[in-house]
Amino acid sequence: MSDDILRVEGLKISYAVGTSKVRAVDDATFSIPSGSIVGLVGESGCGKTTVARGLTRIMAKSASFDGGEVFFDGKNLLSLSEPDMNELRWRDIAFIPQSAMNSLDPVYTIEKQINEVLIQRGGYNKTDARARAEELFEMVGIEKQRLGDYPHQFSGGMRQRVAIALALALNPKLVIADEPVTALDVIVQRQILDTLKSLQDKLGISVILVTHDISVVAYVCDRIVVMYAGRVVESGDTTTVLTAPYHPYTMGLYNAFPDLQSSEGLLTPIEGHPPDLSNPPDGCRFAPRCPFAEDRCRTSDIPLIDVGGGHFAACLRSSEADALREQAAKPETWAEMA
Numbered sequence: 034m035s036d037d038i039l040r041v042e043g044l045k046i047s048y049a050v051g052t053s054k055v056r057a058v059d060d061a062t063f064s065i066p067s068g069s070i071v072g073l074v075g076e077s078g079c080g081k082t083t084v085a086r087g088l089t090r091i092m093a094k095s096a097s098f099d100g101g102e103v104f105f106d107g108k109n110l111l112s113l114s115e116p117d118m119n120e121l122r123w124r125d126i127a128f129i130p131q132s133a134m135n136s137l138d139p140v141y142t143i144e145k146q147i148n149e150v151l152i153q154r155g156g157y158n159k160t161d162a163r164a165r166a167e168e169l170f171e172m173v174g175i176e177k178q179r180l181g182d183y184p185h186q187f188s189g190g191m192r193q194r195v196a197i198a199l200a201l202a203l204n205p206k207l208v209i210a211d212e213p214v215t216a217l218d219v220i221v222q223r224q225i226l227d228t229l230k231s232l233q234d235k236l237g238i239s240v241i242l243v244t245h246d247i248s249v250v251a252y253v254c255d256r257i258v259v260m261y262a263g264r265v266v267e268s269g270d271t272t273t274v275l276t277a278p279y280h281p282y283t284m285g286l287y288n289a290f291p292d293l294q295s296s297e298g299l300l301t302p303i304e305g306h307p308p309d310l311s312n313p314p315d316g317c318r319f320a321p322r323c324p325f326a327e328d329r330c331r332t333s334d335i336p337l338i339d340v341g342g343g344h345f346a347a348c349l350r351s352s353e354a355d356a357l358r359e360q361a362a363k364p365e366t367w368a369e370m371a
């Protein structure tokens with residue numbers, strides 16, 4: 034669709050580990066509509082960070098693309114030269130890495146670190162850089178007088194705001210934030226997410242918010258992309274997907290996290306862990322943990338199909354989703370898998 038800022042098709046990324054390969058992202062397909070905030074969610078080890086880094090091509094040395102395409106604003110990112118890709122970073126696509134708030138350089142003031150982006154990458158002169166840095170601080174809700182402070186003088190939440198300010202420095206079209214509120218308490222999480230959402234609205238940018246916490250997606254994202262074991266298993270409009278999920282993993286994930294807006298509600302964990310990606314199971318990778326698995330699930334290829342209205346799911350039993358959802362709401366359904 035032409036109003037998508039980003040389109041990811043059949044993306045495959047592997048890590049070389051010894052003499053073998055771990056396929057951390059295996060045939061991931063999703064798109065990011067312009068001006069939307071999209072949550073990329075799944076448990077730890079499902080390939081979210083690998084996707085996020087793949088989109089920016091800032092990857093570990095051992096990582097390689099094994100297939101697929103990434104279209105950003107009409108360009109195929111995977112075929113750009115490294116200098117062309119480098120031009121795009123910060124200016125068009127900004128990345129806030131996992132633990133960004135802890136990776137600010139402790140020996141330099143925040144202003145110096147913002148200047149590095151504004152002056153060296155953005156071509157600002159010193160006076161304009163100061164004005165822009167003040168504007169950025171105002172945007173993320175920090176007093177401009179604090180530009181001269183060092184990272185240790187800020188709380189975790191404030192440092193995360195600084196990381197957002199840095200990402201926005203050169204007016205990117207797309208911001209990718211990897212676990213931006215993990216390790217912050219719930220009140221600060223909400224404040225940061227509110228800031229991110231209001232900036233996204235105001236600036237009309239697109240945001241990919243990577244998180245293991247589906248309640249973060251429920252709180253702030255327009256769309257959701259659920260990953261499991263390197264694959265996209267469900268995607269669509271957040272309200273539609275979370276009100277009526279088609280994939281049992283999404284149903285389970287939703288039961289397993291507390292609502293960000295209230296601490297009530299019984300939590301039901303999904304027993305077990307995602308599979309080892311150096312040797313993933315055949316068929317549906319969720320089958321070993323799925324209360325609804327049938328024999329055919331363990332042998333068939335499971336396509337991501339459109340279940341209506343731009344809502345996609347990769348489950349062989351998607352035609353029975355209403356009944357499965359009713360069962361998934363009962364804790365005993367999941368307890369039987371223990």
Ligand SMILES: Nc1ncnc2c1ncn2[C@@H]1O[C@H](COP(=O)(O)OP(=O)(O)O)[C@@H](O)[C@H]1O
Nearest residue numbers: 048055057076077078079080081082083093310
């Ligand atoms: N540098 C690396 N070398 C080898 N394997 C890696 C590396 N980084 C991640 N992996 C593996 O890739 C898989 C996906 O990891 P990651 O993308 O970090 O997941 P997530 O962000 O969802 O927690 C995991 O199985 C992880 O062990």
Ligand code: SF4
Nearest residue numbers: 317320323330348349
């Ligand atoms: S394909 Fe089968 S095992 Fe996989 S999620 Fe659907 S019902 Fe469960």
Ligand SMILES: [Mg+2]
Nearest residue numbers: 081082083131
């Ligand atoms: Mg991660």
